[in-house]
Amino acid sequence: xxxxxxTGGNVNRxxxxxxxxxxxxxxxxxxxxxxxxxxxxxxQMTDTKQEVIKFEKEWWEAFKMRDKAALERILADEFLGFDxxxxxxxxxxxxxxxxxxxxFRVDSYSIERIDVIVVADTAVAAVHYSAHYxxxxxxxxxxxxxxxxxxxxxxxxxxxxTGEVHVTTPK
Numbered sequence: 001x002x003x004x005x006x007t008g009g010n011v012n013r014x015x016x017x018x019x020x021x022x023x024x025x026x027x028x029x030x031x032x033x034x035x036x037x038x039x040x041x042x043x044q045m046t047d048t049k050q051e052v053i054k055f056e057k058e059w060w061e062a063f064k065m066r067d068k069a070a071l072e073r074i075l076a077d078e079f080l081g082f083d084x085x086x087x088x089x090x091x092x093x094x095x096x097x098x099x100x101x102x103x104f105r106v107d108s109y110s111i112e113r114i115d116v117i118v119v120a121d122t123a124v125a126a127v128h129y130s131a132h133y134x135x136x137x138x139x140x141x142x143x144x145x146x147x148x149x150x151x152x153x154x155x156x157x158x159x160x161x162t163g164e165v166h167v168t169t170p171k
Contacts (some may be wrong), residue, residue, distance in 0.1 A: 010163045030066050051157065052118065053125075055150065056114055057111065058074065059071075059159065062107060063106060064106040070094065071096050073158075075096065078160060079158075079159055080161050081161070082164070083146065083163060084098075095159075104136075105133060106131060106132075109132070110129060110130050111127060111128070113128065117132065121151055121153075122151050123152075124148070124149055127146040127148065141159060143168075144167055147163045148161070148162045
């Protein structure tokens, strides 16, 4: 490249700016490379999201069918459930005991949509559902979103927390 005599000042300013920006550019490139290396290909991410959706459906079916063995596998030992009206957390054993209560029955449910975010071996799932229950002999229904936090351990997903957000239909 040949520069005319009049561009010398501009070249010097450019070179100083380039030297000053060098470390910043290196950092940006490292962040970009690290992010790309840590990201899963789109097809793999889609497969992982499908795994989470399948897990959520299995959890709901185990809940409806009162399958205690399945619920023991699905919920992590440190599980906390924030889906009671009191707002107090339930441990794994308390949550399962509630699901096994003979005064409570899931008559039917419909999963409308499941939104999933996956970061490494952690997933957050928002399960939009409606359900019909029998509680102490009385019919009840609910429309809500379960916000579930899942972790993958030894190749399988487990729930570490759930919270419930009730949804009301505008009038």
